[in-house]
Amino acid sequence: MSALELRDLHVVADGHHAVDGVDLVVGEGERWGLIGASGAGKSLTAGAVAGLLPAAAHATGSIRVGDTELVGADEDVLRTVRGRAVTLVAQDSATALHPLVPVGRQVAAPLRRLHGLTRRAATTRAEDLLADVGLSDGTARVRPPQLSGGQRQRVALAAALACGAGLLVADEPTAALDPTVARDLLAQLDRSLRQHEQALLLVTHDLTALNAVCDHVAVLDHGRVVERGTVHDLLTDPQHERTRALVDAARSLVPRTLPA
Numbered sequence: 001m002s003a004l005e006l007r008d009l010h011v012v013a014d015g016h017h018a019v020d021g022v023d024l025v026v027g028e029g030e031r032w033g034l035i036g037a038s039g040a041g042k043s044l045t046a047g048a049v050a051g052l053l054p055a056a057a058h059a060t061g062s063i064r065v066g067d068t069e070l071v072g073a074d075e076d077v078l079r080t081v082r083g084r085a086v087t088l089v090a091q092d093s094a095t096a097l098h099p100l101v102p103v104g105r106q107v108a109a110p111l112r113r114l115h116g117l118t119r120r121a122a123t124t125r126a127e128d129l130l131a132d133v134g135l136s137d138g139t140a141r142v143r144p145p146q147l148s149g150g151q152r153q154r155v156a157l158a159a160a161l162a163c164g165a166g167l168l169v170a171d172e173p174t175a176a177l178d179p180t181v182a183r184d185l186l187a188q189l190d191r192s193l194r195q196h197e198q199a200l201l202l203v204t205h206d207l208t209a210l211n212a213v214c215d216h217v218a219v220l221d222h223g224r225v226v227e228r229g230t231v232h233d234l235l236t237d238p239q240h241e242r243t244r245a246l247v248d249a250a251r252s253l254v255p256r257t258l259p260a
């Protein structure tokens with residue numbers, strides 16, 4: 001069974017046909033990137049997969065996460081799928097942390113709610129997950145405002161990993177971080193995905209991030225997949241003009257004074 005199957009997915013947001021017939025299959029444990037220009041429909045696709053579309057948006061077609069169909073599913077089904085089968089980490093996930101609750105308790109919460117762990121077992125597991133994302137001993141006891149933005153985003157990632165879903169959807173999870181913190185977080189994401197055998201759908205503008213964690217990539221343009229393949233093939237031999245434009249733009253960021 002695949003982790004995710006999109007068949008002829010359409011999303012209309014406020015009358016705008018933003019996702020226009022996307023087909024995509026993510027096998028168990030596969031890591032797919034979704035790239036494309038601003039407004040191409042990446043976030044709405046990710047939101048639809050996570051069962052978290054804005055109120056103004058409506059999906060048709062088919063989204064199967066594991067063996068559950070999300071299109072047309074009622075709120076009870078979506079509630080069961082969120083967290084258990086699919087988890088979203090967004091650029092602003094850290095803002096969803098409660099400012100007054102120690103972060104260890106916030107990472108432990110899904111372990112108790114979704115997996116029925118005892119308080120003691122969830123506390124220990126939460127400490128392990130915080131260590132997995134590179135946070136030091138003692139972080140579990142501090143509250144979000146006492147941490148840097150990068151540390152808070154790591155906590156949000158640990159909380160997402162705590163859900164243990166087969167599919168992690170990450171929408172620009174490092175966009176608000178400085179490049180070194182972003183690189184570390186991606187390395188930890190890579191290790192954690194491997195350890196927990198989770199599949200990934202990563203929305204990103206950053207081809208370095210794509211290259212760091214994904215094996216496959218789909219390029220969206222005006223709501224359609226215009227090219228797909230391995231990350232290596234797309235970055236070294238892009239076929240579609242939109243992919244070439246994205247790759248050329250990334251290459252042009254390297255200062256000419258640096259050796260090639």
Ligand SMILES: Nc1ncnc2c1ncn2[C@@H]1O[C@H](COP(=O)(O)OP(=O)(O)OP(=O)(O)O)[C@@H](O)[C@H]1O
Nearest residue numbers: 013014018037038039040041042043044045054056
């Ligand atoms: N809640 C909404 N209501 C109305 N239109 C929306 C909404 N969300 C997105 N759109 C529109 O749908 C289109 C696709 O948006 P989406 O956020 O999926 O693009 P994106 O590829 O993720 O872009 P970016 O890289 O800039 O985040 C855009 O034209 C956007 O303006």
